[in-house]
Amino acid sequence: MFEFDILARDPTTRARAGVFHTPHGEILTPVFAPVGTQATIKSLTPAQVTETGASLVLANTYHLYLRPGDELIRDLGGLHRFMQWPGPILTDSGGFQVFSLADSRKVDADGVTFRSHVDGSTHRFTPEKAVAIQENLGADIIMAFDECAEPHDRRYNEEALARTHAWAVRCQGAHTRNDQALFGIVQGGVFADLRQESAGFIGRQGFPGNAIGGLSVGETKEQMHSMLEVVDRALPEDKPRYLMGVGTPEDLVHAVQRGVDIFDCVLPTRLARNHAVLTRQGRLNLRNAQFARDGRPVEPGCACYCCANFTRAYVRHLIVADEILAASLLSIHNIYLLVSLTREMHQAILDGTFAGRA
Amino acid sequence: MFEFDILARDPTTRARAGVFHTPHGEILTPVFAPVGTQATIKSLTPAQVTETGASLVLANTYHLYLRPGDELIRDLGGLHRFMQWPGPILTDSGGFQVFSLADSRKVDADGVTFRSHVDGSTHRFTPEKAVAIQENLGADIIMAFDECAEPHDRRYNEEALARTHAWAVRCQGAHTRNDQALFGIVQGGVFADLRQESAGFIGRQGFPGNAIGGLSVGETKEQMHSMLEVVDRALPEDKPRYLMGVGTPEDLVHAVQRGVDIFDCVLPTRLARNHAVLTRQGRLNLRNAQFARDGRPVEPGCACYCCANFTRAYVRHLIVADEILAASLLSIHNIYLLVSLTREMHQAILDGTFAGRA
Numbered sequence: 001m002f003e004f005d006i007l008a009r010d011p012t013t014r015a016r017a018g019v020f021h022t023p024h025g026e027i028l029t030p031v032f033a034p035v036g037t038q039a040t041i042k043s044l045t046p047a048q049v050t051e052t053g054a055s056l057v058l059a060n061t062y063h064l065y066l067r068p069g070d071e072l073i074r075d076l077g078g079l080h081r082f083m084q085w086p087g088p089i090l091t092d093s094g095g096f097q098v099f100s101l102a103d104s105r106k107v108d109a110d111g112v113t114f115r116s117h118v119d120g121s122t123h124r125f126t127p128e129k130a131v132a133i134q135e136n137l138g139a140d141i142i143m144a145f146d147e148c149a150e151p152h153d154r155r156y157n158e159e160a161l162a163r164t165h166a167w168a169v170r171c172q173g174a175h176t177r178n179d180q181a182l183f184g185i186v187q188g189g190v191f192a193d194l195r196q197e198s199a200g201f202i203g204r205q206g207f208p209g210n211a212i213g214g215l216s217v218g219e220t221k222e223q224m225h226s227m228l229e230v231v232d233r234a235l236p237e238d239k240p241r242y243l244m245g246v247g248t249p250e251d252l253v254h255a256v257q258r259g260v261d262i263f264d265c266v267l268p269t270r271l272a273r274n275h276a277v278l279t280r281q282g283r284l285n286l287r288n289a290q291f292a293r294d295g296r297p298v299e300p301g302c303a304c305y306c307c308a309n310f311t312r313a314y315v316r317h318l319i320v321a322d323e324i325l326a327a328s329l330l331s332i333h334n335i336y337l338l339v340s341l342t343r344e345m346h347q348a349i350l351d352g353t354f355a356g357r358a
Numbered sequence: 359m360f361e362f363d364i365l366a367r368d369p370t371t372r373a374r375a376g377v378f379h380t381p382h383g384e385i386l387t388p389v390f391a392p393v394g395t396q397a398t399i400k401s402l403t404p405a406q407v408t409e410t411g412a413s414l415v416l417a418n419t420y421h422l423y424l425r426p427g428d429e430l431i432r433d434l435g436g437l438h439r440f441m442q443w444p445g446p447i448l449t450d451s452g453g454f455q456v457f458s459l460a461d462s463r464k465v466d467a468d469g470v471t472f473r474s475h476v477d478g479s480t481h482r483f484t485p486e487k488a489v490a491i492q493e494n495l496g497a498d499i500i501m502a503f504d505e506c507a508e509p510h511d512r513r514y515n516e517e518a519l520a521r522t523h524a525w526a527v528r529c530q531g532a533h534t535r536n537d538q539a540l541f542g543i544v545q546g547g548v549f550a551d552l553r554q555e556s557a558g559f560i561g562r563q564g565f566p567g568n569a570i571g572g573l574s575v576g577e578t579k580e581q582m583h584s585m586l587e588v589v590d591r592a593l594p595e596d597k598p599r600y601l602m603g604v605g606t607p608e609d610l611v612h613a614v615q616r617g618v619d620i621f622d623c624v625l626p627t628r629l630a631r632n633h634a635v636l637t638r639q640g641r642l643n644l645r646n647a648q649f650a651r652d653g654r655p656v657e658p659g660c661a662c663y664c665c666a667n668f669t670r671a672y673v674r675h676l677i678v679a680d681e682i683l684a685a686s687l688l689s690i691h692n693i694y695l696l697v698s699l700t701r702e703m704h705q706a707i708l709d710g711t712f713a714g715r716a
Contacts, residue, residue, distance in 0.1 A: 039675065043682040045663070048403075068650065068675040076653055076671055084667045292426065295434055305403070309442045313434055317397065317426040324401040324682055 014259035017349035029261035062097035070136035078138030127170035199234030268334030304336035372617035375707035387619035420455035428494035436496030485528035557592030626692030662694035
């Protein structure tokens with residue numbers, strides 16, 4: 001359980017193709033996980049998500065703790081059963097959401113007190129609490145409780161890093177379920193020495209996988225790539241690496257080249273609800289009048305359910321008429337694209353043809 | 359084409375089981391058609407609609423004429439291709455919608471001038487125009503342009519009936535496509551003599567099917583049943599009868615007992631978006647707190663995708679969290695229920711076991 005087999009390595013980059021074993025099935029890496037914040041990939045049934053080719057999905061601890069409650073989900077048989085996702089699930093720790101509540105949270109050495117965005121009620125997360133909630137939810141991969149600092153603030157990053165490392169150790173101590181893999185999280189903002197220190201510390205704790213947090217939150221692409229390179233050198237090679245909250249097709253390729261295996265992002269579903277389409281030739285906004293009579297698929301050549309069946313003209317009509325189906329069809333397409341992109345990278349690394357990608 | 363074979367009759371009521379042949383497949387009757395006002399059954403893909411067991415779907419001429427335009431749909435290959443519904447489609451005439459625009463339409467003997475609900479622009483429907491639009495859309499079953507009067511206003515019903523009959527004849531004269539069945543529409547409000555006159559007149563025109571309009575618009579159930587009985591006696595027996603805009607499970611049973619074959623209604627999808635569920639034991643509103651920890655399916659024993667997979671607790675969570683998937687899952691259930699109910703009536707009439715239903 002939770003073995004990570006590296007099947008092949010690209011000879012000219014740090015890219016690897018692997019398979020991560022979980023109680024709910026194998027994950028071929030690199031892999032992109034769509035996000036089901038509230039135990040649903042927005043606007044899609046699990047059957048539709050399966051059709052996109054997704055193997056791993058993410059759900060958010062903060063949201064599910066507040067609503068409907070992690071104990072309710074536990075009592076109803078756990079998150080897999082609740083949301084009817086038969087494959088692997090990953091839950092985040094709630095840290096990112098809690099620290100995003102800039103004006104309604106207070107951090108101390110032991111944890112964070114915050115106010116709910118739903119009803120303003122007061123709550124407290126500690127490392128032990130974040131693990132207990134995630135044990136109630138029952139995902140295959142769960143995350144240590146970390147503090148995501150503003151990436152350019154050195155002093156804050158130093159302080160947050162100390163807490164993140166102490167909390168990572170406390171999460172390990174609190175974790176009891178051996179059918180869940182607890183991943184550590186590397187922080188350190190845009191500071192190479194902090195990133196190196198963090199990757200070294202987290203890497204030494206023996207987690208079955210390691211995540212890279214606090215990127216894609218305002219830094220430049222160059223900074224992101226540079227931090228990934230530092231972390232890549234310092235983390236254990238034989239464990240999967242998960243770049244949290246990333247991202248675009250380009251980001252996925254650049255990160256795989258730098259040794260990353262797992263990704264998640266709300267981008268495909270959020271863009272879809274704003275009528276935007278990811279394609280291999282860039283983004284389109286299908287609300288534009290130029291698509292009104294366009295009889296081509298959303299992305300010519302794409303094999304997803306949306307592109308195999310519908311025209312741009314139809315999807316634009318749904319958008320203009322404010323029909324929910326527009327969000328569903330574009331979510332299917334956008335997720336399919338990112339899932340396919342990671343699956344193709346997996347195959348290209350196996351085939352020895354990955355180097356050409358940039 | 360457009361043959362209607364009556365396979366069996368219930369010996370104690372006026373119920374019949376039949377099959378209506380269309381260019382896009384057979385329709386077993388009694389049949390319930392979900393409504394795709396804007397060329398989409400709200401929140402569902404055609405694949406999901408197919409899974410509910412629906413054979414016939416309805417789309418609205420008024421809405422599609424305004425947006426995206428019937429000529430655009432024609433140029434892109436017609437409505438079946440545009441919305442990717444491979445089975446039979448029925449379009450209404452636009453009459454009901456236009457006459458619903460109480461303050462922004464003006465009727466004369468030749469047609470109706472009205473203002474668009476989308477942008478306030480002025481348009482005019484005549485019988486010839488309503489047929490031309492429906493020929494552009496290309497549905498299998500199209501409807502004569504009629505006037506739906508307030509059901510209790512005798513004088514208005516008399517005047518409207520004269521126009522409806524004259525327009526029915528003009529629609530027949532205007533209709534050119536022999537791959538479409540043009541149905542006539544019986545009106546007459548709650549007045550038995552007007553209904554009888556109308557059913558007699560419309561029935562004599564030789565339409566391949568006849569519709570009953572202007573019911574389920576404010577009259578009592580007793581009035582509806584009484585009007586159906588009058589119309590049943592006056593319409594040709596060998597043609598399908600379509601009761602427009604109905605309805606609830608009880609309405610379907612009562613109307614089938616009175617010789618009706620085809621139904622459509624927005625009820626299942628509209629209720630779903632308001633979190634209400636049709637069941638064989640009555641309606642539930644799943645937003646209610648009593649369902650928060652309810653591990654049962656939405657309707658125990660139901661075989662739809664929603665009930666086969668999810669709990670009431672999960673669907674309630676989706677509702678409370680304002681997730682789109684709630685509308686999709688409840689639409690699937692509600693449509694499945696009405697489609698199954700008509701399919702079971704078809705089978706019961708064949709089996710000679712229909713009489714027990716009331």
